[in-house]
Amino acid sequence: MTATLTRPLAPAVPVSRGAIGGTAPITGPVVPAGDEACDYEYSYDDLFTERLRAAGQSVTHLQTPLPPEYVTMTPDELDARIWAAKEKLGDRLMVLGHHYQRDEVIKFADVRGDSFKLSQLAAERKQADYLVFCGVHFMAESADILSGDHQQVILPNMAAGCSMADMASIDDVVDCWEQLTELLGPDHGIVPVTYMNSAAALKAFCGRHGGIVCTSSNAAAVLKWALERGKRVLFFPDQHLGRNTALSMGYSIDDTALWAPNKELGGNTEDHLRDSTFILWRGHCSVHGRFRPEQIKAAREKYPDVTVVVHPECPREVVDLADLNGSTEYIIKVVTEAPAGTTWAIGTEINLVNRLQKELPDKTIFCLDPVICPCSTMYRIHPAYIAWALDNLVEGTVVNQIKVDPEVARWALIALERMLAVK
């Protein structure tokens, strides 16, 4: 990335820079933070939370600025710092890397995986006191919920949230629940189901109300579980995963309603809500929501023998046209196990697709969207933040700890354990 700023930022809003970094403007090499619109690059100063927010970026958690020394280090210097800190911390440290992280970050990961797999791996590594999660906020929360009391979860950049998770706030979900209860009565038979990609507060909501968590691997089994216990499902935050899964189970689009937060009855008629088996929250992933049927048609024209595999967070029309769809782990497995010489068009995050391309040179692998952006919030985990977090751990200071409120964690764990019991 270069220092080019191709879209003007709104004027900076003064923010407190806390104890770290002082208040003087920091100049130095560019530290890329994200690329929401693919025509947008950041200077270091743009990393400050208020600047990101002013630029229309999703930022729900505040990150204190880095000390200037980390901003001016070269990539090689940052790498050396990180490797040295890892060596000093040894088994006390576990670095978890989500598949969507760029190579400059994933190379430091002790384990790679999707969000749920990483949380499980973290919980199993009991000797690790520090779990440095190179992912996004909700993933670090899940790791905290599933890990032991002696383990501390660290998110190198607090501004690494998830735009999808942010689309369902606990207040909006409670409001929806109250409206539905008023309409359908206390015997409404709604089972709340939240996707793994949601705040801990929503997982706790599900735990409290007889609901459950799902991942993109087990969504159908979880929805079946829910409908064995109730009459209908309230599914959040990803409408696409909910809709694609309901259709794959044999339900029709008429069995679904789309709930728009901040609208009376979510924008639905009373009759439609009464008749719906699935009430889907109007949220989406900013990465997977970009894939289009035209991209699949173009891939098939260029490579008639191509196999198209997409993530179920993609829109329905895309999933319908694809040959296969499944979770990130499924996509990795199916492409890795495919015979040499096969051609794959993949509808998921670009860092993962590029890595598959590199690691499987005997196959032709490309991303369905030729101009796709990386996950802009995941991208906020830069090696400079990792170096800063690890250096602090070496000194015995824990920065950026993600600690879920114990009561929230208790109920969220109940919803997660229900999921783990689903076969």
Ligand code: SF4
């Ligand atoms: S890829 Fe989508 S769902 Fe995953 S962290 Fe990024 S915005 Fe959230």
